[in-house]
Amino acid sequence: MHDMSAPAAHHGAPTSFIRKHVFSLDHKVIGKQYYALALLAALIGMALSWIMRIHLGWGNFAIPGLHLLSSTGAPGNVLTPEYYLQLMTMHGTIMVFFVLTTAPFAAFGNFFLPIQTGAEDMPFPHFNMMSFWVTFVGFWVLIASFFVGDGPTLGGWTQYAPLSAIGSVGGPGQGLGVVLWATSIAIFCIGQLLGSLNFITTTLDMRCKGMSLMRLPLTAWAWFITSVMGLTAFAVLMPACILLILDHVAGTSFFVASNLVINDQVLPHSGGSTLLWQHLFWFFGHPEVYIAIVPGMGIVSHVLITNMRKPMLSHRVLIYSMAALAVLSYMVYGHHMFVSGMNPVSSLAFSFPTLVITIPSTIVVLMWLGSLYGSKLQINSASLFSLGFISMFISGGVSGFFLAQPSIDIMLHATYFVVGHFHLVMGVAAMFGIFAGTYFWFPKMTGRMMSEPLGKAHFWLSFVGAYCIFMPFHYLGIAGNVRRYQAFTDDYLIPLIPVHKFITIAALITGFAQLIFVYNLIYSRFKGPVETDNPWQGTSLEWSTATPPPHNNFGATMPVVYHDPYQYSVEGASSDFVMQTSPEKINNPNEEK
Amino acid sequence: MSQADLTLHGHSTAGAMAEPTFSVPAKKMAMWLFIIADTATFAGCLFAYGFIRNASQNWPRPFHSITNVAVMTLILLTSSLTMLVGVKAAQAGDKPKAFRWIMITAVAGVLFAALHLREWMGMIAEGATLFHNPWGTPLFSSLFFSITGLHLLHVTGGVVALIVVGVRYQGGRYKADDIEITGLYWHFVDLVWMFVVPLVYLLNLSH
Ligand code: HEM
Numbered sequence: 001m002h003d004m005s006a007p008a009a010h011h012g013a014p015t016s017f018i019r020k021h022v023f024s025l026d027h028k029v030i031g032k033q034y035y036a037l038a039l040l041a042a043l044i045g046m047a048l049s050w051i052m053r054i055h056l057g058w059g060n061f062a063i064p065g066l067h068l069l070s071s072t073g074a075p076g077n078v079l080t081p082e083y084y085l086q087l088m089t090m091h092g093t094i095m096v097f098f099v100l101t102t103a104p105f106a107a108f109g110n111f112f113l114p115i116q117t118g119a120e121d122m123p124f125p126h127f128n129m130m131s132f133w134v135t136f137v138g139f140w141v142l143i144a145s146f147f148v149g150d151g152p153t154l155g156g157w158t159q160y161a162p163l164s165a166i167g168s169v170g171g172p173g174q175g176l177g178v179v180l181w182a183t184s185i186a187i188f189c190i191g192q193l194l195g196s197l198n199f200i201t202t203t204l205d206m207r208c209k210g211m212s213l214m215r216l217p218l219t220a221w222a223w224f225i226t227s228v229m230g231l232t233a234f235a236v237l238m239p240a241c242i243l244l245i246l247d248h249v250a251g252t253s254f255f256v257a258s259n260l261v262i263n264d265q266v267l268p269h270s271g272g273s274t275l276l277w278q279h280l281f282w283f284f285g286h287p288e289v290y291i292a293i294v295p296g297m298g299i300v301s302h303v304l305i306t307n308m309r310k311p312m313l314s315h316r317v318l319i320y321s322m323a324a325l326a327v328l329s330y331m332v333y334g335h336h337m338f339v340s341g342m343n344p345v346s347s348l349a350f351s352f353p354t355l356v357i358t359i360p361s362t363i364v365v366l367m368w369l370g371s372l373y374g375s376k377l378q379i380n381s382a383s384l385f386s387l388g389f390i391s392m393f394i395s396g397g398v399s400g401f402f403l404a405q406p407s408i409d410i411m412l413h414a415t416y417f418v419v420g421h422f423h424l425v426m427g428v429a430a431m432f433g434i435f436a437g438t439y440f441w442f443p444k445m446t447g448r449m450m451s452e453p454l455g456k457a458h459f460w461l462s463f464v465g466a467y468c469i470f471m472p473f474h475y476l477g478i479a480g481n482v483r484r485y486q487a488f489t490d491d492y493l494i495p496l497i498p499v500h501k502f503i504t505i506a507a508l509i510t511g512f513a514q515l516i517f518v519y520n521l522i523y524s525r526f527k528g529p530v531e532t533d534n535p536w537q538g539t540s541l542e543w544s545t546a547t548p549p550p551h552n553n554f555g556a557t558m559p560v561v562y563h564d565p566y567q568y569s570v571e572g573a574s575s576d577f578v579m580q581t582s583p584e585k586i587n588n589p590n591e592e593k
Numbered sequence: 594m595s596q597a598d599l600t601l602h603g604h605s606t607a608g609a610m611a612e613p614t615f616s617v618p619a620k621k622m623a624m625w626l627f628i629i630a631d632t633a634t635f636a637g638c639l640f641a642y643g644f645i646r647n648a649s650q651n652w653p654r655p656f657h658s659i660t661n662v663a664v665m666t667l668i669l670l671t672s673s674l675t676m677l678v679g680v681k682a683a684q685a686g687d688k689p690k691a692f693r694w695i696m697i698t699a700v701a702g703v704l705f706a707a708l709h710l711r712e713w714m715g716m717i718a719e720g721a722t723l724f725h726n727p728w729g730t731p732l733f734s735s736l737f738f739s740i741t742g743l744h745l746l747h748v749t750g751g752v753v754a755l756i757v758v759g760v761r762y763q764g765g766r767y768k769a770d771d772i773e774i775t776g777l778y779w780h781f782v783d784l785v786w787m788f789v790v791p792l793v794y795l796l797n798l799s800h
């Protein structure tokens with residue numbers, strides 16, 4: 001075996017096709033591979049959401065061809081209640097793990113973190129390659145559950161016990177489906193742990209000359225902070241998944257209590273604890289939501305600064321706030337368990353830090369708004385999606401204040417209110433972060449520009465569409481609409497069906513708007529106008545290297561950094577922006593050292 | 594750093610990476626990061642153990658004597674010391690001595706694993722399995738075997754690492770630094786055991 005622990009990336013440029021494009025050690029190729037995987041996952045996840053939405057709006061509507069996916073799950077092309085839940089679980093799992101974690105963190109982080117720090121590559125390229133391929137395998141293990149046994153698990157992306165741990169008596173997919181789910185996620189954890197290891201060592205150890213920590217762009221900081229969270233969060237989810245697998249295959253009973261009766265059948269399990277799963281899962285789960293959003297915060301800041309032609313009000317306050325989010329994210333996880341039967345004192349103990357964590361979030365938002373105020377922002381697809389990110393993050397964050405209080409959450413827990421909350425603040429916001437990053441960095445990743453008119457159309461349809469879909473969720477939740485129902489037959493739910501129909505229509509239109517993006521992406525990749533090395537006149541290191549960046553990122557001369565990453569509109573400077581590599585002496589008292 | 598100084602270095606060729614900004618080289622840092630992640634993994638498992646132990650009514654206390662676990666602990670602690678001697682020797686450049694002490698450490702690891710397996714065998718002979726035991730709630734043996742098994746896995750991995758790194762160090766492929774990094778791991782495995790003993794053994798000692 002090749003020496004995997006060999007540090008520092010002095011590997012030469014690869015020559016064979018396999019080494020170049022498949023089992024590549026180059027962080028840029030790996031970043032693109034992650035992006036492609038996330039794109040595929042997002043398309044599958046979106047298709048699943050369409051099927052669910054159609055079913056929720058028009059329960060008897062036959063979707064042509066659906067029986068091909070599962071003849072038992074969709075007889076006559078109409079979903080069975082169980083199969084609805086199975087698709088829902090796959091939608092959530094695919095989106096949270098393989099899109100929102102993979103794209104902003106692993107894809108963009110891999111491509112740009114080493115470049116922005118001025119490194120030739122990550123210190124452990126073999127780990128990096130493994131990280132992608134392990135994730136890839138994890139993805140197909142999950143997808144495989146569509147096609148074996150009685151289909152994928154129906155337990156939801158949170159996989160609460162005891163349902164997840166009792167096996168086939170729990171319903172279709174609760175046997176093999178759960179085992180595949182837990183295996184997939186455990187594998188995914190390994191991939192992210194390897195990635196985090198590389199990200200942290202790259203940031204701390206591989207910076208080029210002159211690149212002090214404070215001279216790192218906000219994106220690099222965001223990826224660094226995210227990888228620190230990833231390192232401990234995934235390390236807890238992995239053993240949790242393994243315990244869950246043991247409950248299935250080894251006859252243990254970690255997550256099932258004694259004398260549980262399901263379908264008039266007393267289960268043989270005894271002694272375990274159902275709450276234990278929730279503790280282990282949310283100890284991972286809450287940091288995970290910040291793993292999904294913090295890279296987006298970095299991307300949005302980076303994009304806005306370039307388009308405002310001025311730095312944020314405070315570079316450091318943004319960094320410290322993101323770090324505070326990371327630290328606090330471990331102390332709040334119990335806010336998902338207010339209604340779980342957990343000791344009410346614990347509820348209070350988790351409610352307090354949950355309210356505290358809104359402070360750094362608010363500071364980040366105020367930093368953006370304060371910096372935007374009075375700036376001459378250039379409007380393009382990337383900056384529009386950044387503004388959209390901020391808008392979604394605020395709208396979804398506000399509902400967090402309500403959920404954070406146990407007395408209110410008792411009403412709202414497990415309703416569409418929560419679904420609205422996290423789709424806006426995490427789902428859509430993080431997606432917008434991915435879009436902003438894509439429009440912004442596409443010219444560096446491919447050498448070509450994406451179409452601006454298509455990008456703007458994509459933005460407006462998505463922006464308006466997302467609000468049309470997810471704002472009514474809050475109303476539904478307050479009206480008592482429980483989440484994870486596949487039909488609304490109770491008296492108090494029937495009047496809400498028109499709202500669901502409206503949401504479904506909005507979801508289909510917004511979904512098709514995403515196809516504009518996919519078209520734009522593929523078309524521009526081959527036919528887009530060829531761009532220069534620095535189309536946005538940016539200052540950080542990715543803009544001072546060639547497009548596409550050479551194998552070792554910088555060619556014959558490694559960069560030397562003289563400035564902080566955001567020297568725009570500096571008085572007395574020779575141009576409107578001073579690149580990090582420019583030796584020009586400028587007189588800016590606010591510059592980071 | 595003066596401007597002139599920076600420009601001077603600016604013309605170095607590719608590959609002349611500046612000295613790592615932190616004094617910790619990447620490999621050692623990676624080991625520390627692994628240790629942090631692994632600490633979280635063990636903490637998660639021990640939390641699960643405590644949580645279920647508290648929630649169980651018929652939690653057993655099947656251990657009658659601490660002799661075996663005391664001997665195991667002593668061996669593991671001693672092996673940390675021998676590792677220390679090995680690392681010091683490697684840093685001083687005394688290859689044969691370093692190699693000898695690393696191998697002694699590995700032998701201690703094997704001894705520990707053997708004693709541990711013997712104890713497992715004894716419990717299994719009494720009827721304990723991953724999902725059943727004669728003393729009380731089945732969760733006891735589930736958690737006992739999972740946690741000590743995870744630790745045993747770490748010890749086994751550590752022994753393999755010690756031998757591989759030791760031999761390659763002897764052969765000149767690895768340096769003193771690599772010995773030190775392996776040492777970090779070994780001490781960590783030792784430290785984890787110091788949490789396992791009171792929580793998993795001493796708390797379950799029959800009065
Ligand atoms: C302003 C700060 C925030 C507060 C106070 C807050 C509070 C909460 C609370 C209390 C819940 C549990 C509701 C329930 O299940 O009854 C919740 C759910 C959730 N939050 Fe937040 N949140 C905040 C920001 C965020 C952010 C930034 C993200 C993601 C990037 C996020 C993602 C989620 C998700 C995914 C769930 C639901 C998970 C599920 O049950 O499936 N939240 N939030």
Ligand SMILES: [Cu+2]
Pocket residue numbers: 285286289332333335336
């Ligand atoms: Cu949370």
